[in-house]
Amino acid sequence: MSTVEGQGETERERVRDTGGRRRPLLRGVFAATGAVLVAAAGALVAVGCFLGLYVRPTSDDWCAAWKSRDMGVFGITSDFYMTQNGRITNAFLSGIIYGDGLVGAKVLPAVIAVTFTVGLVLLGREFVRFIGGRPRLSVLLACALVIQALVYFAGPRSYQALLWAPATISHTIPSVIGVWALLLALRTASHPRTAVRVTGLVGAFLIAFAIGTLSEPFALVSGLLATLVGLLCVPRLGLTRNWQPFTWCLVWCSGLVTGLIVLYTSPGARWRRAQQPAKESLLSAGELRATFDDWLRMWDSVTGRPAYLGAAAVGVLLGLAMVLGRARPGGVVPEKREPRRTVPRGTMIALLLLPVPVVILGSFAVAVGLRSGYGPTGWTYARTWTSYLVPMELALCGYGALLGAWGGRRLREHRNAVPALLTGAVAAGCLALAAVAVLIPEVQRLTTMTVARSTAWDAQNARIEAEAERGATDVAYKPLYIGSLAEPFFTKTYKRDWVAACVSEWYGIDRIHRR
Numbered sequence: 001m002s003t004v005e006g007q008g009e010t011e012r013e014r015v016r017d018t019g020g021r022r023r024p025l026l027r028g029v030f031a032a033t034g035a036v037l038v039a040a041a042g043a044l045v046a047v048g049c050f051l052g053l054y055v056r057p058t059s060d061d062w063c064a065a066w067k068s069r070d071m072g073v074f075g076i077t078s079d080f081y082m083t084q085n086g087r088i089t090n091a092f093l094s095g096i097i098y099g100d101g102l103v104g105a106k107v108l109p110a111v112i113a114v115t116f117t118v119g120l121v122l123l124g125r126e127f128v129r130f131i132g133g134r135p136r137l138s139v140l141l142a143c144a145l146v147i148q149a150l151v152y153f154a155g156p157r158s159y160q161a162l163l164w165a166p167a168t169i170s171h172t173i174p175s176v177i178g179v180w181a182l183l184l185a186l187r188t189a190s191h192p193r194t195a196v197r198v199t200g201l202v203g204a205f206l207i208a209f210a211i212g213t214l215s216e217p218f219a220l221v222s223g224l225l226a227t228l229v230g231l232l233c234v235p236r237l238g239l240t241r242n243w244q245p246f247t248w249c250l251v252w253c254s255g256l257v258t259g260l261i262v263l264y265t266s267p268g269a270r271w272r273r274a275q276q277p278a279k280e281s282l283l284s285a286g287e288l289r290a291t292f293d294d295w296l297r298m299w300d301s302v303t304g305r306p307a308y309l310g311a312a313a314v315g316v317l318l319g320l321a322m323v324l325g326r327a328r329p330g331g332v333v334p335e336k337r338e339p340r341r342t343v344p345r346g347t348m349i350a351l352l353l354l355p356v357p358v359v360i361l362g363s364f365a366v367a368v369g370l371r372s373g374y375g376p377t378g379w380t381y382a383r384t385w386t387s388y389l390v391p392m393e394l395a396l397c398g399y400g401a402l403l404g405a406w407g408g409r410r411l412r413e414h415r416n417a418v419p420a421l422l423t424g425a426v427a428a429g430c431l432a433l434a435a436v437a438v439l440i441p442e443v444q445r446l447t448t449m450t451v452a453r454s455t456a457w458d459a460q461n462a463r464i465e466a467e468a469e470r471g472a473t474d475v476a477y478k479p480l481y482i483g484s485l486a487e488p489f490f491t492k493t494y495k496r497d498w499v500a501a502c503v504s505e506w507y508g509i510d511r512i513h514r515r
Contacts, residue, residue, distance in 0.1 A: 029422050030321050033429035034138030037314060040436045041145035044443050045113050048152055048162045051447060052109035054454035056461075057102065059485040060166040062502035068098035070505075086266030089214040089259075093169050105165040112162070112172060113148060119179040120144035124318070126186050127398065131405065133322030139314075146314045146432055147393045151175075151386060153439040154307045158446050159483030160383040167383040174211055174218035175390040181207050181222075181252075189248040190240070197244060204248055205255040212259015216369055217387040219256050221362035225391070226252045228354055238344040239351065282372055294379035295367040302385070308393065310435020315397035316428040319404020320421060323412065352402075355395030363388040404428065453482050468507050476515035477503060489514050 057065055067076040073095030080091030097104035121144050125135040151172075152162040160167040181204065188200025212219045230249030233240045240246070263269055280287045302308065343351075366387055370378030404424070411420040457480055467475045477500075479487035488500035494511075504511050 026324055026418055026421060026425075029425055030136065030317075030324060031138055033317060033425055034136070034142045034321075037142035037317075037429060037432055037436070038138060038145055040433055041142065041149040044149045044153060044436065044439055045117075045145055047443055047447060049110040049113050051163060051450045052106045054450045055102070055105050055109075055163050055165075056454050056457040056480075057105075057506070058164070058480070058482055058487060059499060061098075061105065061164070062499060062506055064094045064166060065098045065102065066502060066505040068095045069101070071095075073099060080268060082267050083271060084268040085272050086263040086269035087170075087213055087215075088262070088266075089210040090169055093173070093214070094166070097165055097169070108165055108168060109162050112168060112176060116148055116176045116179070117141070117144045119176060119183065120147060122183055123179055126183070127401070128318070128322055131322070131402070133405065136318075136321045136324075139318050139321045142432070143311075143314050143318055143397055146436060147311050147390075147397060149436055149439055150308055150310055150393055151390055153442050153446070154305050155382055155385065155389070156301060157382040157484065158442055159450070160485070161386060163446075163450065164383075164483055164485065170215050171217065171383050171386045174215040174222075175386060177207060177211065178218065178222055178390075185245075185248050185252075189245045190242070201248060201251045204252045205258075208252045208255025209259040209262075212256045212261075213263050214259075215387065216260065216263070217366045217384045219260060220365040220369065221358065221387045221391060223253055223256045224362050224365065225354075225358045226256075228358060232347065232351055232354070237347045238342075239347050279375075282368060287371070290376070291364075291368050291371050294371055294376075295364050298363060298367060298379050298385065301382070302389070302392075307435045307438045308389075309396065310432050311393040311396040312400035312403075313428050313431035313435060315400020315402075316404035316407075317400075317425060317432065318397070319401040319406070320408045320425050320428065322401070322405050323408030324421070355391065355398070359388055359392045359395060362391065400428075449482060453480050456480055464507055468509055473510040475507070475509055475512055477512040478515040488512060 064076070067079060071079060073092060076095040077088050077091040080086065080094075081088050084091070097108055121137070121140045124140040124143055128135045128140070152158060155161060157167075161172060162168060184200055184203055184207075188196050188203075191197050191200070208222075211222060226249040230246050230253070233243075233245040233249060235242060235246075282288070282291070363385075366384055367379055370381055370384060372378075374381060407424065408421060411417055411424065414420060456478075460478060460480070464475050464477065477488055479489055481487055486499050488497060488503055490499060491497045494500065500512055
């Protein structure tokens with residue numbers, strides 16, 4: 001008996017010694033894999049930011065630009081509330097971005113990318129710590145950049161997702177704000193100091209109010225998430241010890257509802273609804289069936305783009321890295337740690353499955369809003385899909401991390417733990433890299449299209465400005481299409497051509513005609 005035990009102890013020491021010797025190799029592979037993904041995904045995101053310098057006005061740009069220039073920030077905010085749509089936060093941000101001509105629209109993609117990256121890295125660090133891992137910056141940065149590259153370039157409207165300011169203000173910036181709001185909740189909701197908790201609650205209400213008057217689609221998705229999280233945070237369910245997280249979620253929902261009420265009751269929103277033709281109620285059987293069909297069409301487009309699964313692959317890499325981070329210096333197999341507290345099994349399962357109803361029901365809410373606002377073709381406004389695509393990508397990354405951590409713990413128990421972990425890391429990295437590589441043709445197409453249009457736009461802009469300075473009141477304009485967006489003369493009746501009217505206002509002339 002003692003001989004068998006001695007042999008077993010010798011075998012365990014041999015495995016630990018082997019793991020200890022190979023541990024630098026394992027760390028190096030994870031670091032190299034993370035660095036390759038950071039370089040690849042970061043290059044695509046950097047190209048998108050650089051293309052911001054070649055952004056030129058189109059569609060809603062023209063209206064926001066001249067109103068910001070002539071009315072100022074508060075003037076355009078009042079105009080949106082009184083005559084447009086009631087989105088006062090949207091108008092306020094537009095006034096700031098277009099306040100100095102086109103400079104703000106050119107640097108906005110870089111500001112979004114940097115802010116989003118930092119927020120996602122910090123959120124990933126909190127997630128890793130929550131499940132008992134040790135954050136590794138290179139892998140967290142890879143996750144943040146891969147998710148962004150997929151959100152920006154994997155969809156059918158890449159120009160609108162990152163480069164077109166009106167769309168990014170309404171549908172990309174809200175997701176960035178949502179990530180930082182979630183960080184605020186994690187830091188303040190259960191803080192021991194009352195002043196910090198109260199500050200967090202005030203901040204939650206103000207941010208949620210701003211979201212409610214910025215983007216209805218994201219308000220619906222974030223409200224659904226806050227509602228479900230709040231229900232799970234009832235102390236009786238065992239996830240939290242007190243009512244503080246529930247209170248934070250309740251305050252967030254209150255801010256959203258207040259903002260949506262202000263938006264819905266505004267004179268601008270009432271005017272906009274009055275312009276729509278009479279139609280069936282959204283609750284009628286016919287409209288619900290049609291909305292469901294729209295929802296299926298949206299998901300048919302999303303599921304037909306397998307690159308989105310790259311978020312899960314980089315998540316697996318993150319999970320495997322967490323396993324490495326938990327290992328002790330003496331070997332690959334760490335000592336077991338007791339959990340700090342026990343959460344009931346049913347509550348934990350509900351928490352793990354939470355992203356599923358948020359993405360499914362949130363996307364359906366977006367489909368309902370699109371059909372209500374834009375009619376049968378509303379579902380094709382893919383720029384609004386960002387409101388649920390970002391939560392979907394975060395969920396895929398999170399599930400991938402949990403899968404990687406689970407698999408990594410199983411692999412550590414085998415004699416060939418290090419080769420198995422190396423194989424898993426390389427495989428996950430290759431899959432994530434393949435998802436990024438699929439995006440390269442789209443980024444190339446976007447680059448060619450954006451740069452070519454900027455050159456043509458600059459030449460036409462110089463000509464129109466010269467003619468306006470000579471006193472011309474009616475000048476020729478050639479539509480320069482990009483990103484499936486409206487340009488002047490998109491309607492048969494000139495009086496209804498709001499793009500042409502805004503172009504005329506920007507140049508200070510009476511009207512334009514097709515060249």
